[in-house]
Amino acid sequence: MASVRLEGIRKTYPNGHVAARDLNLDVADGEFMVLVGPSGCGKSTALRIIAGLESPTGGRVLIGSRDVTGLPPQERDIAMVFQSYALYPHMTVRQNLGFGLRMRGAGPEVIAERVTKAAEALVLESVLDRKPGQLSGGQRQRVALGRAMVREPQAFLFDEPLSNLDAKLRVETRAELARLHRRLAATIVYVTHDQEEALTLGGRVAVLRDGLVEQVAPPMELYRRPAMAFVGGFVGSPAMNFLPGGVIGRQDGATLGVRPHDIRLVAPGSGDMDARADVVEPRGSELLVYLRLDGSKEGEELRVVAPPEPMVSADTTVGVRFDRERLHWFDKDGRRLAD
Amino acid sequence: MTGEVGERGRWAAIPVFGLILATAFPFYWAIASSLTPESQLFRAPRLVPRTLVLDHYRTLFVERDFWVPIRNSLVVAGTTTLFCVTVGALCAYALARLRFRGKVPLLGLILAVSMFPQISVVSPLYLLLRALHLINTYPGLILPYLTFAMPLTVWLLVGIFRQLPAELEEAAMVDGASRLRAFREVVIPLALPGLATTAILTFVYSWNEFLFALSFTLGPERQTVPVAIALLRGQYQVPWGQILAGSIVATVPVALLVLAFQRRIVQGLTAGAVKG
Numbered sequence: 001m002a003s004v005r006l007e008g009i010r011k012t013y014p015n016g017h018v019a020a021r022d023l024n025l026d027v028a029d030g031e032f033m034v035l036v037g038p039s040g041c042g043k044s045t046a047l048r049i050i051a052g053l054e055s056p057t058g059g060r061v062l063i064g065s066r067d068v069t070g071l072p073p074q075e076r077d078i079a080m081v082f083q084s085y086a087l088y089p090h091m092t093v094r095q096n097l098g099f100g101l102r103m104r105g106a107g108p109e110v111i112a113e114r115v116t117k118a119a120e121a122l123v124l125e126s127v128l129d130r131k132p133g134q135l136s137g138g139q140r141q142r143v144a145l146g147r148a149m150v151r152e153p154q155a156f157l158f159d160e161p162l163s164n165l166d167a168k169l170r171v172e173t174r175a176e177l178a179r180l181h182r183r184l185a186a187t188i189v190y191v192t193h194d195q196e197e198a199l200t201l202g203g204r205v206a207v208l209r210d211g212l213v214e215q216v217a218p219p220m221e222l223y224r225r226p227a228m229a230f231v232g233g234f235v236g237s238p239a240m241n242f243l244p245g246g247v248i249g250r251q252d253g254a255t256l257g258v259r260p261h262d263i264r265l266v267a268p269g270s271g272d273m274d275a276r277a278d279v280v281e282p283r284g285s286e287l288l289v290y291l292r293l294d295g296s297k298e299g300e301e302l303r304v305v306a307p308p309e310p311m312v313s314a315d316t317t318v319g320v321r322f323d324r325e326r327l328h329w330f331d332k333d334g335r336r337l338a339d
Numbered sequence: 340m341t342g343e344v345g346e347r348g349r350w351a352a353i354p355v356f357g358l359i360l361a362t363a364f365p366f367y368w369a370i371a372s373s374l375t376p377e378s379q380l381f382r383a384p385r386l387v388p389r390t391l392v393l394d395h396y397r398t399l400f401v402e403r404d405f406w407v408p409i410r411n412s413l414v415v416a417g418t419t420t421l422f423c424v425t426v427g428a429l430c431a432y433a434l435a436r437l438r439f440r441g442k443v444p445l446l447g448l449i450l451a452v453s454m455f456p457q458i459s460v461v462s463p464l465y466l467l468l469r470a471l472h473l474i475n476t477y478p479g480l481i482l483p484y485l486t487f488a489m490p491l492t493v494w495l496l497v498g499i500f501r502q503l504p505a506e507l508e509e510a511a512m513v514d515g516a517s518r519l520r521a522f523r524e525v526v527i528p529l530a531l532p533g534l535a536t537t538a539i540l541t542f543v544y545s546w547n548e549f550l551f552a553l554s555f556t557l558g559p560e561r562q563t564v565p566v567a568i569a570l571l572r573g574q575y576q577v578p579w580g581q582i583l584a585g586s587i588v589a590t591v592p593v594a595l596l597v598l599a600f601q602r603r604i605v606q607g608l609t610a611g612a613v614k615g
Contacts, residue, residue, distance in 0.1 A: 086510035103515035
């Protein structure tokens with residue numbers, strides 16, 4: 001395994017679309033790095049540039065200490081799992097798994113041995129002689145995973161590998177991926193648009209926007225101390241509330257960010273302010289309450305996660321208290337202000 | 340439910356049956372006539388012939404040596420197809436997948452080449468081929484055929500390659516295959532139905548081509564089947580029986596070819612490649 005490093009990567013497509021502005025990223029050897037961001041933020045482009053499927057307009061790509069910027073994909077010794085899995089439909093599972101080894105000139109015994117081992121690890125022994133068309137979604141996903149594993153590459157690249165699975169299978173596979181990472185001590189760069197997936201899987205998470213890295217941090221730090229308002233709003237569900245600082249008496253034009261979990265509902269008049277409950281969504285273990293700050297329909301919306309008891313009914317007035325330890329302040333450019 | 344569909348299916352069968360009848364009848368008529376003795380050919384036609392004889396076929400192969408034009412046609416059409424599909428596939432793949440300057444004008448140019456009416460290029464081509472001493476040779480037919488068949492092949496194949504998911508080739512390249520290796524190991528097997536269809540179209544085109552074959556050959560030793568059939572008619576009589584027998588012989592290889600590849604053409608090979 002090796003480290004992966006992007007240095008000042010720029011990518012402008014012929015049609016003028018800028019997918020990467022100045023992308024810098026350091027993935028340590030054996031690290032599970034997740035790239036997350038809204039669609040069009042450049043995360044997939046970044047991954048494809050690491051793979052060599054796209055060439056950057058500027059900047060360098062390093063795998064280990066080797067500069068691979070000008071090398072075609074086949075000389076980079078990395079493995080990639082595609083969103084569509086991209087299994088070779090005319091080959092059996094066995095041939096799919098062995099393809100990478102065969103391309104790299106491994107002998108038939110080595111191929112057979114490694115394929116058998118990977119098939120055992122991924123519970124694919126019984127389907128080795130089937131073609132991808134005869135497999136279930138989960139099996140296809142595991143074949144795609146196995147095809148990457150058998151090669152023992154320098155790094156693994158994952159492009160939204162879970163987005164085609166149903167919710168249950170996704171959670172299972174997520175755990176599987178975490179185990180895989182631990183067992184192989186593999187360097188992984190993983191792209192997703194799902195912030196929850198990013199937080200649960202990533203050793204570190206890089207949040208991208210408009211071809212720039214907004215913040216790289218371990219999941220909990222990303223959640224607790226977002227460096228940018230954008231990161232605060234993107235990470236965590238339900239999303240962070242943003243209010244003018246004036247609502248709790250700060251007059252320097254700063255924006256207040258506060259997570260729905262960090263607001264408590266209290267008796268009217270006894271909190272920082274009063275608000276009207278607009279919509280109440282029971283979620284079993286908790287309530288998600290949408291409040292309107294000044295009591296009118298047009299007022300600032302405030303999302304609050306409240307305990308299931310006492311039940312809050314719509315159209316009642318409640319008091320709101322912010323947890324002073326958990327407030328986030330951002331300047332007008334969206335940068336975090338010193339606590 | 341099934342009853343309703345069956346009812347509708349029965350009604351739909353009528354036009355299908357009519358279509359089959361309209362297509363198959365001339366073919367049947369040709370077969371029947373080619374097996375009818377010369378003496379009965381011009382009497383009042385009968386739907387089911389009374390006596391069947393192989394006279395016309397015997398004359399065709401024994402006296403007229405029809406094997407020669409068949410061999411010529413096989414060589415010319417086969418070679419044209421082989422070149423068209425191999426060279427055309429590489430061209431088409433580059434046009435379908437690689438990014439390079441002037442791709443769209445190039446595609447337009449390729450198409451434009453095949454737009455000339457054949458008759459307008461016969462004379463210049465004749466002069467050209469004569470200068471190259473290629474009149475009455477196999478290459479003298481194959482080369483002009485390539486100029487007409489190749490653009491069609493390339494256009495068809497560009498469409499076919501574009502339909503294949505690019506991720507499969509990308510996966511192959513990340514797995515360690517070069518572009519050409521990915522083409523051979525992944526693209527070609529998946530495009531096989533399309534390649535077969537293209538090959539058949541090219542073959543049929545070259546097999547049936549008449550104008551060039553008539554213009555660029557001199558004697559029976561290089562004439563292809565359509566030319567040989569056309570030249571069967573003498574100055575004073577038209578041997579319809581032999582002409583029809585020749586037509587049947589000319590149609591059989593093509594029909595066999597289509598039947599042989601039919602399964603390949605229909606088969607959806609890409610099933611299961613990507614999610615689904």
